[in-house]
Amino acid sequence: MTxxxxxxxxxxxxxxxxxxxxxxxxxxxxLSGGKTLALVTLDNGRDxxxxxxxxxxxxxxxxxxxxxxxxxxAAGEIHAVAVTGKPFILAAGADLSKVAEIPSRxxxxxxxQLGHYALGKASELGVPxxxxxxxxxxxxxxxxxxxxxxxxVDASVPAVALPEVFLGLIPGWGGAYLLPNLIGIENALKxxxxxxxxxxxxxxxxxxxxxxxxxxxxxxxxxxxSSIRWADDVVSGRVxxxxxxxxxxxxxxxxxxxxxxxxxxxxxxxxxxxxxxxxAALELLKAAKSGTKAEGFEREDEVLADLIAGDQLQASVYAxxxxxxxxxxxxxxxxKALAKPVTKVGVLGAGYMASxxxxxxxxxxxxxxVITDIDQERVDKGVGYIAAEIDKLLDxxxxxxxxxxxxxxxxxxxxxxxxxxxxDWVIEAVFEELEIKQQVFAEVEQFVSAEAVLAxxxxxxxxxxxxxxxxxxxxxxxxxxxxxVAVMPLIEVVKTPATDDATLSTAMVIxxxxxxxxxxxxxxxxxxxxxxxxxxxxxxxxxxxxxxxxATVDEAIAPLGLPMPPSQLLDLVGLKVxxxxxxxxxxxxxxxxxxxxxxxxxxxxxxxxxxxxxGKVKGFDKGALKLVAGGTNPSTPEDILTRLQDGLAREAxxxxxxxxxxxxxxxxxxxxxxxxxxxxxxxxxxxxxxVGASERVFGDTFHNPPIRGVDA
Numbered sequence: 001m002t003x004x005x006x007x008x009x010x011x012x013x014x015x016x017x018x019x020x021x022x023x024x025x026x027x028x029x030x031l032s033g034g035k036t037l038a039l040v041t042l043d044n045g046r047d048x049x050x051x052x053x054x055x056x057x058x059x060x061x062x063x064x065x066x067x068x069x070x071x072x073x074a075a076g077e078i079h080a081v082a083v084t085g086k087p088f089i090l091a092a093g094a095d096l097s098k099v100a101e102i103p104s105r106x107x108x109x110x111x112x113q114l115g116h117y118a119l120g121k122a123s124e125l126g127v128p129x130x131x132x133x134x135x136x137x138x139x140x141x142x143x144x145x146x147x148x149x150x151x152x153v154d155a156s157v158p159a160v161a162l163p164e165v166f167l168g169l170i171p172g173w174g175g176a177y178l179l180p181n182l183i184g185i186e187n188a189l190k191x192x193x194x195x196x197x198x199x200x201x202x203x204x205x206x207x208x209x210x211x212x213x214x215x216x217x218x219x220x221x222x223x224x225x226s227s228i229r230w231a232d233d234v235v236s237g238r239v240x241x242x243x244x245x246x247x248x249x250x251x252x253x254x255x256x257x258x259x260x261x262x263x264x265x266x267x268x269x270x271x272x273x274x275x276x277x278x279x280a281a282l283e284l285l286k287a288a289k290s291g292t293k294a295e296g297f298e299r300e301d302e303v304l305a306d307l308i309a310g311d312q313l314q315a316s317v318y319a320x321x322x323x324x325x326x327x328x329x330x331x332x333x334x335x336k337a338l339a340k341p342v343t344k345v346g347v348l349g350a351g352y353m354a355s356x357x358x359x360x361x362x363x364x365x366x367x368x369x370v371i372t373d374i375d376q377e378r379v380d381k382g383v384g385y386i387a388a389e390i391d392k393l394l395d396x397x398x399x400x401x402x403x404x405x406x407x408x409x410x411x412x413x414x415x416x417x418x419x420x421x422x423x424d425w426v427i428e429a430v431f432e433e434l435e436i437k438q439q440v441f442a443e444v445e446q447f448v449s450a451e452a453v454l455a456x457x458x459x460x461x462x463x464x465x466x467x468x469x470x471x472x473x474x475x476x477x478x479x480x481x482x483x484x485v486a487v488m489p490l491i492e493v494v495k496t497p498a499t500d501d502a503t504l505s506t507a508m509v510i511x512x513x514x515x516x517x518x519x520x521x522x523x524x525x526x527x528x529x530x531x532x533x534x535x536x537x538x539x540x541x542x543x544x545x546x547x548x549x550x551a552t553v554d555e556a557i558a559p560l561g562l563p564m565p566p567s568q569l570l571d572l573v574g575l576k577v578x579x580x581x582x583x584x585x586x587x588x589x590x591x592x593x594x595x596x597x598x599x600x601x602x603x604x605x606x607x608x609x610x611x612x613x614x615g616k617v618k619g620f621d622k623g624a625l626k627l628v629a630g631g632t633n634p635s636t637p638e639d640i641l642t643r644l645q646d647g648l649a650r651e652a653x654x655x656x657x658x659x660x661x662x663x664x665x666x667x668x669x670x671x672x673x674x675x676x677x678x679x680x681x682x683x684x685x686x687x688x689x690x691v692g693a694s695e696r697v698f699g700d701t702f703h704n705p706p707i708r709g710v711d712a
Contacts, residue, residue, distance in 0.1 A: 002298050009056060019055040020050065021058050022091065036079055038078045052092065054115070069125060082227070084134050088134075091138075105306070111304065112305060128234060130148055142175065147174050155217055155219050170304060172300045174300070177300065182243070186255070189285065211245065247289075275678055276307065276312055318707050319672055319679040319683055330517075331663060335501075340503075344422055348372060350383070354371060357429055360485055360486060362411055369410055428457065437461065441476075442470065453506050454477075456477075462525075463477070476499065492528060520666075531651065534584075534593055537570065539643050542594045546633045548631070550608070553567070556640035562678075568609070571608055607623075642693075649693040656702075667684055668686070669683070689707065
């Protein structure tokens with residue numbers, strides 16, 4: 001077993017010259033019976049907008065602090081140790097950008113070992129150790145707590161998680177071994193695998209207690225005092241801690257491997273086999289059912305070193321920085337001060353998409369929202385849908401009864417567009433035909449002020465043409481959402497040649513208030529996401545039309561790591577919509593985009609996939625397969641993938657040359673947030689560089705140097 005005390009950590013500290021050090025401050029707290037608790041407070045000296053992070057210098061200081069406390073415990077000076085954080089923050093884990101700078105696997109191995117060396121000391125003090133989770137605790141922050149003997153949590157803590165799998169890593173400072181042995185394998189799978197892959201879902205304080213990660217929960221106003229009092233009761237023996245979720249013999253013998261098997265199948269069906277970190281985490285969780293803690297920590301060291309030294313971590317860091325930094329400072333966005341106030345929203349349409357938009361606007365902006373349609377029945381149906389969705393939020397305790405009543409009162413419906421007169425923002429979500437969109441905007445323009453913004457949710461039509469017949473085309477902007485509206489984080493904000501800065505600024509500010517990430521694009525067919533997905537669907541249908549099976553096409557495109565294969569993507573967006581997307585792009589760029597007559601036949605047939613009563617895919621519809629049979633020139637999966645890679649590289653380069661977006665980073669941001677392109681791929685353009693498509697198509701790379709892993 002590894003003796004962490006003999007390891008030289010200098011190669012890590014040499015990388016940390018500019019580390020914002022999280023210091024470990026100690027003060028003694030008197031307990032009952034003349035005993036003393038040493039309270040360690042982690043604090044980097046910054047406010048809550050700069051969370052505590054755990055770089056090499058911070059970890060070594062923490063280790064030195066715990067060593068000194070161990071000596072004091074041995075001398076009888078202290079009888080318990082607790083660790084907590086500065087206000088609102090325990091710790092946000094390692095500094096990911098610094099992890100990405102690690103130059104070799106050898107140094108990467110030291111990173112895992114240093115975490116185990118420092119954090120592991122909490123269980124070797126000779127006296128009980130406690131973690132008071134007073135705020136944000138992510139990754140290594142949560143692992144600080146897991147290495148302690150006991151844990152409390154503040155009732156207001158907003159986010160506790162092990163997000164490493166989402167970032168191309170694994171919980172490598174004890175989490176993969178300690179957590180399943182604390183809360184059981186099924187609960188650990190949820191925290192380590194399932195939640196990170198659901199848009200990095202985190203736990204609230206109540207979840208932390210229910211799962212058994214924390215032993216007690218206390219209200220914020222008295223959290224520290226209550227935690228100290230509870231720790232006193234534990235030390236004195238007045239409180240006996242029970243952990244009902246701790247795995248027993250039956251779980252280890254029967255449930256453990258079965259749960260891992262189910263999770264493996266789930267992963268393969270949801271994300272394919274390209275991302276490495278989820279499967280690496282699964283193997284560590286599987287192995288955690290037996291053996292010693294030292295063995296578990298050593299396994300984490302080796303796996304973490306492999307992942308840090310690999311391509312996927314470097315790509316993940318690039319993607320993480322896009323979402324955390326570039327998305328918050330969108331390229332080309334005008335000054336926020338130019339944005340117009342929005343005190344009332346109008347939604348043209350009352351169908352499913354329009355109703356989703358209305359619900360989002362009323363929830364986030366808390367202003368009156370009015371919807372309209374061609375008859376009262378449709379309007380009433382739309383208002384009813386919104387009310388029902390608000391009731392669902394109430395049932396799930398996501399909102400209070402008062403809030404639910406207020407939201408419902410803000411939503412009205414009408415067939416009279418005169419009621420839009422005082423709207424500052426009007427968005428249309430009607431049928432995807434140019435004349436219809438032009439007509440509804442022309443009708444509402446008669447009533448709204450010249451300052452009101454007119455936004456279109458079109459996915460394929462020219463925004464400029466939609467506003468071409470209006471008296472004020474300068475206040476028209478594209479505002480393209482992705483389905484489902486409440487979940488998908490991207491909005492493509494489309495600027496036409498006529499769109500003025502005040503309108504564009506308003507759109508960007510509104511997107512932010514809706515808690516969405518916005519990317520500004522030029523007014524071009526498909527904008528970004530649909531144009532690139534049209535390349536994918538076109539190559540998929542070309543291969544099918546030439547005689548390749550849908551199953552082979554799905555297999556061929558799996559290495560991209562997309563959330564679903566082409567057949568399921570077509571099923572999700574709808575066969576008619578898919579045919580329309582290909583037709584639109586073929587009409588605009590006939591030499592580059594494929595049009596499939598077979599896809600129109602499938603759309604008329606109505607289905608491609610055979611599903612059971614619960615909507616689970618059983619296979620391909622036999623009638624659909626007959627419709628597309630007949631091709632005589634099938635392709636191999638390798639040929640399909642190469643054609644797709646080259647097609648994507650060609651289109652991405654043309655989009656940049658034509659100024660559709662400001663930079664390759666914006667293409668990647670759109671594909672990550674709008675198409676679910678995996679973090680581990682880093683976005684589309686780094687992937688195309690890695691597989692050689694960029695060189696094949698235009699003799700260069702999108703990124704210089706390409707975004708690759710460190711030398712193993």
